[in-house]
Amino acid sequence: EDQVTQSPEALRLQEGESSSLNCSYTVSGLRGLFWYRQDPGKGPEFLFTLYSAGEEKEKERLKATLTKKESFLHITAPKPEDSATYLCAVQVTGRRALTFGSGTRLQVQP
Amino acid sequence: DVKVTQSSRYLVKRTGEKVFLECVQDMDHENMFWYRQDPGLGLRLIYFSYDVKMKEKGDIPEGYSVSREKKERFSLILESASTNQTSMYLCASSFRGPSDEAFFGQGTRLTVV
Known part of the structure; x- marks a missing residue:
């Protein structure tokens, strides 16, 4: 069975305090790994897709990396507006839909 | 911009009622999905469709x-x-x-009483 596990469940940072969120996965065949951001009461917003181990992508203060077993979302010098829930999802070979982790709730305090 | 629009943000329905949730997308996407999201359980797939009149559990x-x-x-x-x-x-x-990133609507919070 395909599994996606995110850690920690919740993370509180001070503004400017860099950290990383983890997404570990056990799947039969990875087609792609996705990161989304979700604000309270809203739908998830697409951030990144990673396809192969060693791949990295960046967007502003966010950087996503991928290995054969896990992905990290690195947040450099976060700001309060980065506060949100970050969701990781995988797409498995032969399956159109995504399998999601339960998310990491990030709070950045001024 | 891709736009996925759900017909209602909030709904309150009674037990036993038949409920319709509508979703429209404007990007000519082949695939469409319905998920539900519950605390601690993440997003779980209910159904998806890969073409008109086609659906999978x-x-x-x-x-x-x-x-x-x-x-x-x-x-x-x-x-x-x-x-x-x-x-x-x-x-x-x-x-x-191959680049099957999904674009989401704003969500419908349904309460059944």
């Missing part, structure tokens, strides 16, 4: 059905609403291709 289809009569519209139907169907419902769409 997801991980938790019991108590739900779907309809896709037009490419841009995907409806989720709760045949007889129950309190355990109280949840946030999210519609998504994507192209049929």
